[in-house]
Amino acid sequence: MDKRLKIGVLALQGGFIEHIHILQSLQVETFEIRKKSDLEPSMDGLIIPGGESTTVGKLLNDLDMYNDLKKLIDNGLPVFGTCAGMILLAREIEGRENAHFEAIDIVVKRNAYGRQLGSFFTEASFKGIGQIPMTFIRAPYIESAGAGVEILSVVDNHIVAAREKNVLVTSYHPELTSDNRVHQYFIEKLILKKI
Ligand code: GLN
Numbered sequence: 483m484d485k486r487l488k489i490g491v492l493a494l495q496g497g498f499i500e501h502i503h504i505l506q507s508l509q510v511e512t513f514e515i516r517k518k519s520d521l522e523p524s525m526d527g528l529i530i531p532g533g534e535s536t537t538v539g540k541l542l543n544d545l546d547m548y549n550d551l552k553k554l555i556d557n558g559l560p561v562f563g564t565c566a567g568m569i570l571l572a573r574e575i576e577g578r579e580n581a582h583f584e585a586i587d588i589v590v591k592r593n594a595y596g597r598q599l600g601s602f603f604t605e606a607s608f609k610g611i612g613q614i615p616m617t618f619i620r621a622p623y624i625e626s627a628g629a630g631v632e633i634l635s636v637v638d639n640h641i642v643a644a645r646e647k648n649v650l651v652t653s654y655h656p657e658l659t660s661d662n663r664v665h666q667y668f669i670e671k672l673i674l675k676k677i
Contacts, residue, residue: 487673489527490515492551494541496533496566500657504665505529518547527560527673530567532619532655535592538566539581548581555585560648560672562665568651569622576625586649587628594623594640594653608643609634610671611663616642616654623653648672 489505491498493514505512515521515528528551530538542548555561555571563571570582572590593600600620608614609632616637624641627633635643635652642653643664650672656664 486511487526487669488513488522488524489529489669489673490520490522490525491529492531492538492567494533494545495537496531497564497655497657498529498531500655501529501531501564501665504657504662507662508665508669510669515547517545518550521547521550521554525559527562527668528554529668530561530563530570531657532565532567535566535569535575535582536580539570542570543581552583552585555583555649558648560650560668561585562650562652562668562672564652564655564657565619565621568624568653571649571651572624573628586644586646586651587631588641588644588646588651589625589627590622591625592622593620595621604637606635606637606642608664608667611667614656614663615659615661616652616656617658618642618654619658621653624651645672 488511491501502512571585572588573584574589576591631646
């Protein structure tokens with residue numbers, strides 16, 4: 483990679499450190515976003531990690547970061563959301579009115595696999611990559627997607643990864659495996675294509 487890319491990882495709560503490690507394995511410069519002043523206008527991409535979407539949504543409002551982030555995403559900043567991150571990026575969260583970015587035309591169902599099957603591991607296909615390991619933790623899935631959304635993974639008839647323009651989302655946690663190809667996809671297809 484010629485230019486050293488800089489990707490910010492939202493670090494208010496949840497599993498951000500694993501994303502940082504994966505990005506480091508891809509020679510990308512990364513930094514943690516904990517407060518409004520951490521938002522660097524020069525960043526090439528943003529990751530919203532897993533955690534608890536209601537908590538993160540509340541913190542985004544309390545820390546007065548929601549509007550700034552929304553503006554950056556709406557203006558085309560490439561963003562990758564995993565699990566709770568996917569929920570925060572969705573157009574609609576089924577049955578909920580939490581703060582969220584409405585950045586990708588999907589309806590998501592939280593904790594969609596119920597209590598028993600809340601967490602599981604499988605291997606399935608990611609369009610353009612092939613079979614990849616997928617770790618689900620009290621995961622959401624995508625109930626419906628608009629016509630402009632590209633569906634990237636389907637597991638048990640549920641959409642679990644998708645992309646629309648500058649927004650990539652997965653129900654599962656690619657950062658919890660040693661396979662860095664989804665992050666590489668984010669960099670190559672959403673960031674480098676744009677630059
Ligand atoms: N169940 C969580 C939520 O609804 C998401 C879980 C996760 O990010 N691993 O926000």
